[in-house]
Amino acid sequence: MSESIVQGMAPPSPEAVEAAWRRVQLARHPQRPRTLDLIPRIFDDFLEMHGDRSFRDDAAIVGGPALLEGRAVMVIGHQKGNDTESNIFRNFGSPHPEGFRKAQRLMRLADKLGMPLITFLDTAGAFPGPAAEERGQAEAIASSIKLMTGLQVPIVVVILGEGGSGGALAIGVGDAVLALENAVYSVISPEGCAAILWRSPEAAPAAAAAMRMTAAEQLELGVIDTVIDEPGEGAHADHAATAKAVKRAVLAALGRVSQLDTEALLTTRYARLRGIGLVRETEAARWARPEAPSLRRRIGRLLGLPGIPRRPRWSEIWPSGEDGGDRDEGGA
């Protein structure tokens, strides 16, 4: 019945599950190059800016203007740590709302000065704790996404490690979206997906495979445009070579999207976002009504005869069931 974009309708084989999980672990490798590892190797100068001008600075997101081959660009990225201490300082790369609001501030500045925006994605997701809720995590992500859809400058997005859900997308709406070979991109962490759909965190590898979250699969789905090859065993083995590959890919992508004038850029970005997803247009006007009116009723209603019940209300067509809904099938 239903078509798949990615090859292979059957549940992923044990080998595929293992391969997907290996990618997830590579994407989370403690020695994997982070945003601040790559910036000095890609850009000639970088002036880090701090703070959202409202609450505080969030170390899980870094950013500021930089020079790329002599041209001023704005750089924003998630920042994980590489040991326990730095990870605590960086909150493991999971931003609070103020991180996204800092990013928005830098995006507006890029827009104001006409600087291309380059973002680096590497987060397990936006931080889900009480403080984040209190300060409007959802609103911060939403307004960040909205701002990116309307920026008048080219945006190049690079997924370095984990592209985790809304916290990644909040700085991940781009005209070109690239990903390192062992990067992953998903709607929810495999652990979260496993907890909800499998009711067991041990199912995380199976969830990772089912979500088709590897860079190669994301390319097939049309979510990303380019996969950047990693050196040797992976990016963690050679930061310098990784930076070189990322720089080359960013320059190529920037060259491509910079050819568009502002109007075409925004039209193309809009069309790209609007086209994402698999939607089938079927002929059916409506799902079968529970009770089709009898001929007598239909004629009676038409002629306004007495004793004919009125047209069904929408609540009779789509009534509430006995249950309030199945929370388990919810979303992320």
Next chain:
Amino acid sequence: MPIKFPFSRRAAPTDAWTMCPDCESQIFNRQLERNLRVCPTCGHHFRMSVGERIDLLLDEGSFVERDAGLESGDPLGFHDQKPYPDRLEASRIKTGLRDAAVWGTGRIDGQVVAIGLFDFRFMGGSMGSVVGEKIARCFEAALTERIPAIVVSASGGARMQEGTLSLLQLAKTTAPLTRLDAAGVPFISVLTDPTTGGVLASFASLGDLIVAEPKALIGFAGARVASGTVGEELPEGFQTAEFLLEHGFVDQVVPRAELRTVLSRALRLLPVAPVEDGWQAGGEARGWGPIGVLSGIAERFGDAVSERIGIDVEPAPGRAPEAPDEEHR
């Protein structure tokens, strides 16, 4: 007080009664329906189906569903314990809906709106490609027809079974809002129990006016995601409509019985920007014209916006913003 059934058990099936999860009183189902699915004892708001929402909010007989035939595919070939198409089919049979949202046009006290509505019973109201498409089309219709947009949300978030395609629906549904800003068309977001995850982290948080139903669960991270990821239980009272009101993310908490009246007033108080005075007038001086994002983005978008999205750029002389109402009446 023990409930005394006036009839034998067989004559009074148990599903004729519903127990209120808040005050534990037994409510006769017909009474619950008559009371807009609000507990008469404690005011607990039960969830509503899209059909009940339409009857609650819109003028009788005014709702016309659009894009009713849109259906989900299975882009990832997703299997957890059940294949995704089986889950879809089960939800279709359970709800009579094709997916978790419907959209169309209707009237509230004669005022025409484009309205999208979620049904939580369909896979937790989760947003996949089809739901995202419907919400985006709802906003685009609001834009081209210059009528206010309303979305009544009830959703667990993005639909995991469609992977990142669901994640990208956050951007797909949010992008048209930038254009609504430029065109001066208002968007009202209604948050009902529950609105969480990706739906809250996109258009639902971006209403020009945001209202929520009392005690509705509204938050970014579902409790299970939060405690699973952070290893920390969220305190009581977090993620409710009242909590969001207190912290400044919701404009009003509105009891269900007043929701329609509040929306009707809001439509009068937040009208679509008049076209004559609007953004295509360019740099010309204007008295009550829209400002801010409108003048900023729209001027830079220029005429391109109108061509792409088909806004009528020829200002009809003397045409009031409510003009579309007249046509629909």
